[in-house]
Amino acid sequence: MKRVMLIGILLLIPLIHTGCWDRKEINDIGLVMATAIDLAEDGQMQATLQVAVPSPSSQTSGASKETERFFLISDVGKNGIEIEQKLQQKMSRTLFFSHRSVILVGEALARKGLDDILDTFTRNPRNRLKAYILVVKGKKAGDLLQVEYPYELAPSEALKEMEMLQGKGTVATLRDYMIASASEGMSPTTGVLEPTVFRSSGKKDEKPLFRITGTAIFKSSKLVGFLNNTETHEFLWFKGNKKGDGIAAGLPDGMGNAAFSVTSSKTKIKTDWNSNPLKFHIDLTAKGDLVENDSKLDVSNSNNLRTVKKALEKQVVLNMEAFLRKIQTEYHADIVGFSQQLQRDNPKKWRTVEKEWDRYFTEADISVTVNLAINNTGEIGPPLQFKDKEIMK
Numbered sequence: 001m002k003r004v005m006l007i008g009i010l011l012l013i014p015l016i017h018t019g020c021w022d023r024k025e026i027n028d029i030g031l032v033m034a035t036a037i038d039l040a041e042d043g044q045m046q047a048t049l050q051v052a053v054p055s056p057s058s059q060t061s062g063a064s065k066e067t068e069r070f071f072l073i074s075d076v077g078k079n080g081i082e083i084e085q086k087l088q089q090k091m092s093r094t095l096f097f098s099h100r101s102v103i104l105v106g107e108a109l110a111r112k113g114l115d116d117i118l119d120t121f122t123r124n125p126r127n128r129l130k131a132y133i134l135v136v137k138g139k140k141a142g143d144l145l146q147v148e149y150p151y152e153l154a155p156s157e158a159l160k161e162m163e164m165l166q167g168k169g170t171v172a173t174l175r176d177y178m179i180a181s182a183s184e185g186m187s188p189t190t191g192v193l194e195p196t197v198f199r200s201s202g203k204k205d206e207k208p209l210f211r212i213t214g215t216a217i218f219k220s221s222k223l224v225g226f227l228n229n230t231e232t233h234e235f236l237w238f239k240g241n242k243k244g245d246g247i248a249a250g251l252p253d254g255m256g257n258a259a260f261s262v263t264s265s266k267t268k269i270k271t272d273w274n275s276n277p278l279k280f281h282i283d284l285t286a287k288g289d290l291v292e293n294d295s296k297l298d299v300s301n302s303n304n305l306r307t308v309k310k311a312l313e314k315q316v317v318l319n320m321e322a323f324l325r326k327i328q329t330e331y332h333a334d335i336v337g338f339s340q341q342l343q344r345d346n347p348k349k350w351r352t353v354e355k356e357w358d359r360y361f362t363e364a365d366i367s368v369t370v371n372l373a374i375n376n377t378g379e380i381g382p383p384l385q386f387k388d389k390e391i392m393k
Contacts, residue, residue, distance in 0.1 A: 030093040036141035038106035040076045047083045048074040048142035080120025098126045102159045103133045104141035110223035129175040135216040137194040185339025185357045190216045234323035237267045238336045249315035256295030258308045262288040269341045273349040277363040289376040299377045313370040332358045
């Protein structure tokens with residue numbers, strides 16, 4: 001019995017002494033919140049890190065100013081490891097990337113290509129694949145990390161919240177980018193960030209700000225172009241993020257305008273692999289609410305509501321055709337997933353077109369049908385600003 005107890009005690013000793021052997025204390029690490037990568041003037045890469053400044057305790061004398069919530073360090077190098085080593089030499093704490101939420105890429109570097117930097121962000125297990133990646137349009141990415149956002153502690157936090165709240169179709173993490181890039185026939189996309197300005201209350205001076213707008217399209221890891229906001233709204237159908245999005249259309253004969261808010265949607269792609277050129281048909285269906293009607297139509301009348309419905313559906317078709325025309329003929333980039341659908345429907349046919357998919361996709365005949373179900377027209381039928389005799393019932 002004593003022997004058994006002794007063995008048990010000996011087995012427990014290693015457990016008592018185990019722990020995180022490579023653990024680092026919080027006061028030994030520098031939390032990197034965001035990274036910006038740009039093309040330097042000499043053709044090398046320039047990295048800028050936004051590092052959090054810990055909040056001092058209330059007892060600490062000489063506390064930091066409230067605005068000193070973060071600081072930036074920057075350096076230039078030929079590759080990721082060289083830059084990281086240079087940046088670490090500027091820090092009294094170990095750079096810690098596990099909490100990084102945003103990666104910004106300057107447009108110039110994005111057009112040159114991301115092959116030289118992507119491996120740096122994915123090989124180290126302490127890098128987060130859930131970090132959002134965005135292209136900064138028309139400006140250096142590092143410049144936007146200096147912007148002090150009014151609502152959030154740091155620009156990186158504001159960008160994360162904006163991407164989650166407003167990005168919808170533009171939302172792309174490192175993981176999303178890698179999956180699309182590695183998928184046969186697919187072209188990856190990211191969100192787009194561009195500079196803007198705002199004014200403080202009672203002041204005339206403008207201060208720098210930023211906004212998320214549009215979508216960046218990549219081919220072979222190189223930026224080939226952008227989708228504007230209207231085109232990005234059509235991209236939402238294929239991203240599965242159409243819920244909450246708005247659709248606006250002009251009514252016939254200049255009667256006015258109407259707007260529809262999507263509560264649920266479905267997108268189906270059908271393939272005709274026997275045709276030459278290839279044919280695809282997109283079937284779009286959505287349910288939602290009528291949120292605006294500035295015409296004199298009383299939408300409680302079923303005929304009038306049908307008029308509004310047809311106008312909205314026609315507008316969706318026109319917008320979708322313009323979006324498809326751009327990705328087919330201008331960028332030759334399948335960001336939607338037609339290649340994936342063809343692979344699922346007919347793997348044998350896919351193998352015959354795979355090597356020249358860009359050409360087959362560009363030449364493909366794509367048609368669209370739309371069916372919108374207006375479930376709710378609001379609390380009123382006709383707009384209240386018109387006289388009763390003006391209302392079209």
